Amino acid sequence: MYSFMGGGLFCAGVGNILLIVSTATDYWMQYRQSNKYMHQGLWRYCMPGKCFPHNDSIAHLDATRALMILSLLACFIGIIIGIMAFIHYSSFDRFDKTFAAGILFFISCFLVLLAMAVYTGVTVAYYGKHYGNWRFSWSYIIGWVSVVLTFFSGIFYICAYRMHEYPRNSNSH
Numbered sequence: 001m002y003s004f005m006g007g008g009l010f011c012a013g014v015g016n017i018l019l020i021v022s023t024a025t026d027y028w029m030q031y032r033q034s035n036k037y038m039h040q041g042l043w044r045y046c047m048p049g050k051c052f053p054h055n056d057s058i059a060h061l062d063a064t065r066a067l068m069i070l071s072l073l074a075c076f077i078g079i080i081i082g083i084m085a086f087i088h089y090s091s092f093d094r095f096d097k098t099f100a101a102g103i104l105f106f107i108s109c110f111l112v113l114l115a116m117a118v119y120t121g122v123t124v125a126y127y128g129k130h131y132g133n134w135r136f137s138w139s140y141i142i143g144w145v146s147v148v149l150t151f152f153s154g155i156f157y158i159c160a161y162r163m164h165e166y167p168r169n170s171n172s173h
Contacts, residue, residue, distance in 0.1 A: 005086050007152075015153060019143070023065070026044055031133060064119045074104050075105065102155075103154070106158075
């Protein structure tokens, strides 16, 4: 049980760090315009030597930002509850912290998956038609890696919950 919880905490910790890096950096997409490479993130777009905030309220960026921030919060709260479960902190007797942490990691995974899907769909539909020379960049890729890590942290914690709730009966055979 503790090995699953430790693996879950590790995946969740790395996933949360990657979520922070992905959300905060400006390399979600790179494109070439007028023989100059430019890049943009969720918060600003950059030309060679200068970066500018997104002044317009662009719906898909607003949705992606909100979903990424909610995912960060769910993952962070899941980590705190997961640590409390790991050290047997018992302020709530009827509250299974292992199960709650697993569910929060799955919620975080779902939210970041939704954010990535919104960004991908709109970006491919718009930039695929208007620009020929563009690509997703490393911040975007890190976002997808965090989907996988938060998913596995949820799997690990649900497995730990199942082992704790339904231990194997060694005397049955």
